[in-house]
Amino acid sequence: MKLIPLPAFSDNYIWLLHDQSHALVVDPGDAQPVLAALQKFNLQLQAILVTHHHPDHTGGVAALRQATGALVFGPEREAMPEPLTRLSDGARVQCLGLNLEVIEVPGHTSGHIAYYAEVPDQAPILFSGDTLFSGGCGRLFEGTPAQMLTSLKRLSALPDNTRICCAHEYTLSNLKFACAVEPDNDALKAYLASVQGLRAAKQPSLPSSLVLERQINPFLRTQRAAVVQAAQAIDASANDEVSVLAALRQWKNQFQ
16 A cells, blocks of 8 residues: 655645555645546546545545546535535545544544544554644644644544654644744654755655654643643643643744
8 A cells, every 4th residue: 555645735735545556535635636646656546535624625626526536525514525425433434445434633623534544564544634743733723722632632542653644744843843842852853853854855754653743742742741831831821731732722823
């Protein structure tokens, strides 16, 4: 099974997963990179998976459906390009011989979902959309800090070797913020150096791994003393995990 991040727009990734003959794609905001890859690798598109309703994730769905006849899957409670199969928590999508589990992860949007799959002879895959990024999490456009915390905890409970396939190349900016939160985190400093090398070589920083994210991502570390102390420097009332996450997210929104 081959996993490919297809660059789109300024910093999006459309994830393409294929078995040498058939493929699925996740969050195709633009149809053209997908159509080009299908032609290049001589693939038939079976399924289009969508995590949430934002146009940079859905803009290419209609064109891809028309061009390939692929089935479309998306969240139950968000505006989506019809027709599609709507999915709620615990639903399964069968594609490429995989059994993709739907995990509801509200926060970035109210009905955001993620897709998790175990892959034979490979590490599991999580298509996390704009919920969990490498080194960060999505902005809270529609959900609450409590929802995002619950969503991140659900994702953090997946197996250590899960590959984190998020939808944006935000890693460098996220890690610079994470270093402001935890300047003494040696794993974080080493990862930042690694990502700087990848990006200098024009290589994607993704996928990440869940075991790494637990070591370096402040939004998965809201119980750590250093993270709590940093959040309280921004908001003195940040005395539980929800308020710590809220303080971190507000700080990140303004961070440069």
